Amino acid sequence: xxxxxxxxxxxxxxxxxxxxxxxxxxxxxxxxxxxxxxxxxxxxxxxxxxxxxxxxxxxxxxxxxxxxxxxxxxxxxxxxxxxxxxxxxxxxxxxxxxxxxxxxxxxxxxxxxxxxxxxxxxxxxxxxxxxxxxxxxxxxxxxxxxxxxxxxxxxxxxxxxxxxxxxxxxxxxxxxxxxxxxxxxxxxxxxxxxxxxxxxxxxxxxxxxxxxxxxxxxxxxxxxxxxxxxxxxxxxxxxxxxxxxxxxxxxxxxxxxxxxxxxxxxxxxxxxxxxxxxxxxxxxxxxxxxxxxxxxxxxxxxxxxxxxxxxxxxxxxxxxxxxxxxxxxxxxxxxxxxxxxxxxxxxxxxxxxxxxxxxxxxxxxxxxxxxxxxxxxxxxxxxxxxxxxxxxxxxxxxxxxxxxxxxxxxxxxxxxxxxxxxxxxxxxxxxxxxxxxxxxxxxxxxxxxxxxxxxxxxxxxxxxxxxxxxxxxxxxxxxxxxxxxxxxxxxxx
Amino acid sequence: xxxxxxxxxxxxxxxxxxxxxxxxxxxxxxxxxxxxxxxxxxxxxxxxxxxxxxxxxxxxxxxxxxxxxxxxxxxxxxxxxxxxxxxxxxxxxxxxxxxxxxxxxxxxxxxxxxxxxxxxxxxxxxxxxxxxxxxxxxxxxxxxxxxxxxxxxxxxxxxxxxxxxxxxxxxxxxxxxxxxxxxxxxxxxxxxxxxxxxxxxxxxxxxxxxxxxxxxxxxxxxxxxxxxxxxxxxxxxxxxxxxxxxxxxxxxxxxxxxxxxxxxxxxxxxxxxxxxxxxxxxxxxxxxxxxxxxxxxxxxxxxxxxxxxxxxxxxxxxxxxxxxxxxxxxxxxxxxxxxxxxxxxxxxxxxxxxxxxxxxxxxxxxxxxxxxxxxxxxxxxxxxxxxxxxxxxxxxxxxxxxxxxxxxxxxxxxxxxxxxxxxxxxxxxxxxxxxxxxxxxxxxxxxxxxxxxxxxxxxxxxxxxxxxxxxxxxxxx
Numbered sequence: 027x028x029x030x031x032x033x034x035x036x037x038x039x040x041x042x043x044x045x046x047x048x049x050x051x052x053x054x055x056x057x058x059x060x061x062x063x064x065x066x067x068x069x070x071x072x073x074x075x076x077x078x079x080x081x082x083x084x085x086x087x088x089x090x091x092x093x094x095x096x097x098x099x100x101x102x103x104x105x106x107x108x109x110x111x112x113x114x115x116x117x118x119x120x121x122x123x124x125x126x127x128x129x130x131x132x133x134x135x136x137x138x139x140x141x142x143x144x145x146x147x148x149x150x151x152x153x154x155x156x157x158x159x160x161x162x163x164x165x166x167x168x169x170x171x172x173x174x175x176x177x178x179x180x181x182x183x184x185x186x187x188x189x190x191x192x193x194x195x196x197x198x199x200x201x202x203x204x205x206x207x208x209x210x211x212x213x214x215x216x217x218x219x220x221x222x223x224x225x226x227x228x229x230x231x232x233x234x235x236x237x238x239x240x241x242x243x244x245x246x247x248x249x250x251x252x253x254x255x256x257x258x259x260x261x262x263x264x265x266x267x268x269x270x271x272x273x274x275x276x277x278x279x280x281x282x283x284x285x286x287x288x289x290x291x292x293x294x295x296x297x298x299x300x301x302x303x304x305x306x307x308x309x310x311x312x313x314x315x316x317x318x319x320x321x322x323x324x325x326x327x328x329x330x331x332x333x334x335x336x337x338x339x340x341x342x343x344x345x346x347x348x349x350x351x352x353x354x355x356x357x358x359x360x361x362x363x364x365x366x367x368x369x370x371x372x373x374x375x376x377x378x379x380x381x382x383x384x385x386x387x388x389x390x391x392x393x394x395x396x397x398x399x400x401x402x403x404x405x406x407x408x409x410x411x412x413x414x415x416x417x418x419x420x421x422x423x424x425x426x427x428x429x430x431x432x433x434x435x436x437x438x439x440x441x442x443x444x445x446x447x448x449x450x451x452x453x454x455x456x457x458x459x460x461x462x463x464x465x466x467x468x469x470x471x472x473x474x475x476x477x478x479x480x481x482x483x484x485x486x487x488x489x490x491x492x493x494x495x496x497x498x499x500x501x502x503x504x505x506x507x508x509x510x511x512x513x514x515x516x517x518x519x
Numbered sequence: 520x521x522x523x524x525x526x527x528x529x530x531x532x533x534x535x536x537x538x539x540x541x542x543x544x545x546x547x548x549x550x551x552x553x554x555x556x557x558x559x560x561x562x563x564x565x566x567x568x569x570x571x572x573x574x575x576x577x578x579x580x581x582x583x584x585x586x587x588x589x590x591x592x593x594x595x596x597x598x599x600x601x602x603x604x605x606x607x608x609x610x611x612x613x614x615x616x617x618x619x620x621x622x623x624x625x626x627x628x629x630x631x632x633x634x635x636x637x638x639x640x641x642x643x644x645x646x647x648x649x650x651x652x653x654x655x656x657x658x659x660x661x662x663x664x665x666x667x668x669x670x671x672x673x674x675x676x677x678x679x680x681x682x683x684x685x686x687x688x689x690x691x692x693x694x695x696x697x698x699x700x701x702x703x704x705x706x707x708x709x710x711x712x713x714x715x716x717x718x719x720x721x722x723x724x725x726x727x728x729x730x731x732x733x734x735x736x737x738x739x740x741x742x743x744x745x746x747x748x749x750x751x752x753x754x755x756x757x758x759x760x761x762x763x764x765x766x767x768x769x770x771x772x773x774x775x776x777x778x779x780x781x782x783x784x785x786x787x788x789x790x791x792x793x794x795x796x797x798x799x800x801x802x803x804x805x806x807x808x809x810x811x812x813x814x815x816x817x818x819x820x821x822x823x824x825x826x827x828x829x830x831x832x833x834x835x836x837x838x839x840x841x842x843x844x845x846x847x848x849x850x851x852x853x854x855x856x857x858x859x860x861x862x863x864x865x866x867x868x869x870x871x872x873x874x875x876x877x878x879x880x881x882x883x884x885x886x887x888x889x890x891x892x893x894x895x896x897x898x899x900x901x902x903x904x905x906x907x908x909x910x911x912x913x914x915x916x917x918x919x920x921x922x923x924x925x926x927x928x929x930x931x932x933x934x935x936x937x938x939x940x941x942x943x944x945x946x947x948x949x950x951x952x953x954x955x956x957x958x959x960x961x962x963x964x965x966x967x968x969x970x971x972x973x974x975x976x977x978x979x980x981x982x983x984x985x986x987x988x989x990x991x992x993x994x995x996x
Contacts, residue, residue, distance in 0.1 A: 117565045130564065137558050139565055236565040242795035271567050272797050350795050353597050356608020357562040361661065373659075377601055400599070400790035409792055 057107025106149025139236020218486025587622025
């Protein structure tokens with residue numbers, strides 16, 4: 027039985043996090059009503075989009091009820107009762123965390139990721155876990171054991187990856203916001219393809235405890251939302267030092283909302299010439315240039331800069347990330363948890379078949395690349411060399427930030443591409459992250475903001491800042507969204 | 520042909536931290552399987568390591584004790600290999616930037632000579648779990664209680680030249696880690712494990728021979744036997760015109776032989792790379808200085824002090840200072856009774872043999888240091904003789920009270936009243952005219968007969984020196 031959605035709840039589903047907080051405070055509707063409306067919408071559209079791999083309706087309603095009670099008692103936290111979704115890479119106690127892999131199809135974590143715990147403490151209501159490329163390895167969400175996700179703007183297109191489920195869910199209004207992770211562009215590229223605001227904070231800003239590792243020195247958690255303001259709210263909840271993550275950084279978290287409206291006068295914006303070169307779709311470039319002139323209008327100054335080693339970033343990344351992944355994924359051996367092959371005859375058979383059957387092709391490909399890069403006799407030529415390139419790339423950014431305050435350019439050279447069009451050629455797929463990958467190698471914060479439509483499909487503007495400049499990135503994105511309406515365009519379903 | 524054995528030791532010392540190297544799980548030995556393994560120890564997805572600061576302090580403490588260079592920036596690395604009791608599929612260890620750099624250890628050999636042995640490095644790493652093959656008929660059980668326990672791997676230079684030197688080195692190391700309180704050093708529980716790299720060469724050769732690594736030798740005695748048997752095996756091969764293969768071998772104490780482990784083990788490519796989940800450990804001067812203040816007086820210095828301050832022989836001083844608890848015990852006894860030599864004799868002699876027999880360590884001695892000092896004081900002030908003291912000591916062991924109580928209740932007080940002794944001697948001389956005749960006719964040996972009779976009659980309580988004097992006088996008459 028599907029109940030007809032009331033106009034009031036239909037309108038509620040269009041609201042972002044900030045607006046929902048106001049509506050709930052005004053008691054326009056309850057969290058339970060809101061959660062029900064979302065669950066219904068998920069029921070209706072998820073079978074087609076495949077954005078969620080797990081829907082936690084019962085728990086969500088219980089959390090919503092608790093939030094409503096707290097609100098009635100006057101003890102509710104500001105964003106209590108607002109639904110959202112977690113990328114299925116974050117461990118959620120008692121709820122399956124599969125990370126897009128057959129290997130973890132039966133894995134129920136006995137503990138919460140720090141991000142999960144923080145969102146829970148804020149009273150946020152988890153609707154479910156979103157689809158993703160297997161172990162976050164992919165740029166189209168097509169490597170998932172649970173099948174590809176469809177782009178809500180056009181169901182024949184990819185939503186981007188690896189956080190494709192989160193992006194599709196937010197874009198299709200199956201949740202107002204979702205967590206995501208970014209190792210080489212996995213938040214920003216889906217944000218670009220789905221018309222969302224996506225932020226990957228500085229490496230060390232958000233705890234990685236409980237976030238299943240792909241490449242430890244590059245992985246960062248962030249969010250996908252429909253506005254910079256919403257991103258600021260969620261980043262406020264997620265950020266901060268965690269003693270459980272040795273790589274998290276003990277730097278105070280500023281009040282992101284407080285600086286959203288700061289004027290941009292005198293801001294120096296660097297435009298890397300390498301990001302406006304051959305390979306960039308001319309229509310995308312036109313829209314990006316138009317977006318940049320919006321910043322000029324607000325008093326910013328544009329300046330061409332050079333990131334001399336940016337052409338090496340994809341190559342360096344595809345040595346370092348697989349190298350780390352090859353070790354990170356060794357724990358999936360069939361011994362303690364996860365998939366184990368049927369009736370192993372001995373230890374070696376168990377290892378080989380468990381990993382052979384439990385991992386998909388892309389994961390296996392990267393484990394092999396990484397293992398090779400770390401092998402005796404190749405280590406210096408690959409791993410050490412790639413680390414040196416990483417240093418050069420970081421130096422490029424450091425040099426640039428002596429001349430400019432932020433760096434802007436396209437998030438992706440094109441709009442979302444057709445499902446299946448790049449799966450046969452891994453290198454073409456790897457080049458998807460050409461503008462985003464260097465940011466991870468340098469550990470810098472990066473944000474993608476909707477900046478136009480090309481043939482009816484969204485494109486994203488990437489903003490990169492200095493270490494721990496999240497407040498500034500959110501401020502710039504917010505000012506841009508105050509002056510434009512690209513972020514309000516929705517695909518419908 | 521004269522052969523020379525060349526030995527380098529790799530010793531794994533389990534650090535006595537309360538929790539594991541990278542997780543908060545307890546490290547107690549002997550708990551129910553898998554009860555001391557948390558989500559990190561099980562290598563559940565998403566878990567991350569956090570370095571145990573106490574393990575770091577212990578490693579630095581050891582480094583300072585061997586006069587080593589402490590790495591200012593120390594890096595952890597992943598050592599990759601698959602094994603069911605290695606949950607992450609890699610061991611977090613240290614390759615190029617260990618916490619402890621070059622240092623040295625001075626060993627004393629049985630003939631009293633000393634040698635200084637170079638320590639190449641010492642680094643922190645985590646232990647693996649245990650595979651239990653016996654418990655289940657067709658399966659292997661995995662116990663991860665030990666997984667992640669902090670180990671300090673101490674690597675010596677190949678400067679040891681005999682099995683005896685290797686044992687002396689190991690014992691010195693053992694003594695040192697107990698002194699520092701960084702491990703319980705219990706070899707039977709695996710708290711100290713030793714791998715020996717052994718090769719042989721012609722005396723005078725400057726080049727090393729091909730070595731074999733003997734794994735996991737778990738007692739001092741086995742180290743000596745394993746090295747001897749392995750060196751002999753290599754010599755036999757070379758003398759038969761054969762060639763030594765570089766390989767890992769296992770010592771079998773039951774058959775007293777070493778045998779080759781699967782060559783696969785050797786062929787492993789561990790694909791070390793820096794652990795991205797841990798930042799490099801920066802050790803600053805203030806940290807080193809703080810650890811330095813926690814260093815106890817070390818065995819070599821203590822032995823010197825025992826010689827200069829208490830006037831002990833180097834042998835006594837070395838024996839007493841080898842074990843910190845024994846040294847402390849000795850000092851309490853010596854200071855309380857004021858006779859260091861007597862204290863040393865009692866601690867190393869009677870007390871040690873009682874402890875040995877009852878398999879107790881000195882911390883659990885049935886006679887406290889102060890009680891022993893009480894006994895020695897009574898010897899010193901002539902209340903009892905050394906011989907009676909042994910009787911009193913036995914009673915003390917049996918828990919019959921302090922030396923004074925026992926002397927009092929058993930009436931063991933030495934008779935020093937010369938009048939009483941004279942009277943006793945007169946009686947005995949009178950009762951043995953034949954022996955008196957023999958003595959006076961020049962048979963000096965009969966003197967001991969009289970002493971014996973007097974002591975017997977006095978139940979050992981007569982002061983022996985007085986008995987001698989008086990007897991000598993009386994017999995001469």
